[in-house]
Amino acid sequence: MTQNRLRDKYLSIERDIHFDKSETVLDAYWKTWESNAWYEDGLATYKSDTFRNSKNSVVAYEAAVRQAASHGLDPHIRWRVHIFESLLRSAGPGTRLELGTAHGFMFYLALTEHQLDGCLDTNDSIVLVDKFTQEAVDPVSGFILHETNTRYASDLSQMKNVFHSFPNVRIQQGVVPDVLSTLDLGPISFLLISIQRDQKPKHLKSYGPNCQ
Secondary structure, eight states: OOHHHHHHHHHHHHHHHTTTSOHHHHHHHHHHHHHHOEEETTEEEOSOOGGGGOHHHHHHHHHHHHHHSGGGOOOOOHHHHHHHHHHHHTOOSSEEEEESOTTOHHHHHHHHHHHHHTOOOOSSOEEEEEOOSOEEEOTTTOOEEEEEOTTSOOOHHHHHHHTTTOTTEEEEEOOTTGGGGGOOOOSEEEEEEOOTTSSOGGGGGGGGGGBO
């Protein structure tokens, strides 16, 4: 969203709430909000965003855009991956698992930032699962369709090359839920499900007891 459109949207809401305020006052509200608030990825908040000033966070995000984003385009999810990185950092012992990793953006960013911070944990296994084809999947039946979705990662060898500097990362090809029974994971300390609507989440219920 452009800054002008965002300003118009903000002021239209404020006019309804503060109908007794002048345009000068409302414009002052906007200038305060613009300089202090966060707006991206559908999130508008005044919460602290000091991570934006962290050199390692910035470097890790830029590296993930170059190496692990669809077509090398910024997905604009800084706050989302900041939360993900923080949760992964605090995860206990056990396998860290992502179902539907696509290009691996979330884990690549988090691991890069941990590496820059000097706290990279290579003891626990990280398993990233995806079908690694650009064939679309029917959201109801779960069957692979003869259609192409270019958002998906399609090159398994390239994915392995992206994560080559993280020896505890294993890239697993397969379709959820069929692939789950083939994975030797042990206790799971961290689970990220990124399959969205392409595959049925209800199939994962039988996998629940392995999660801690």
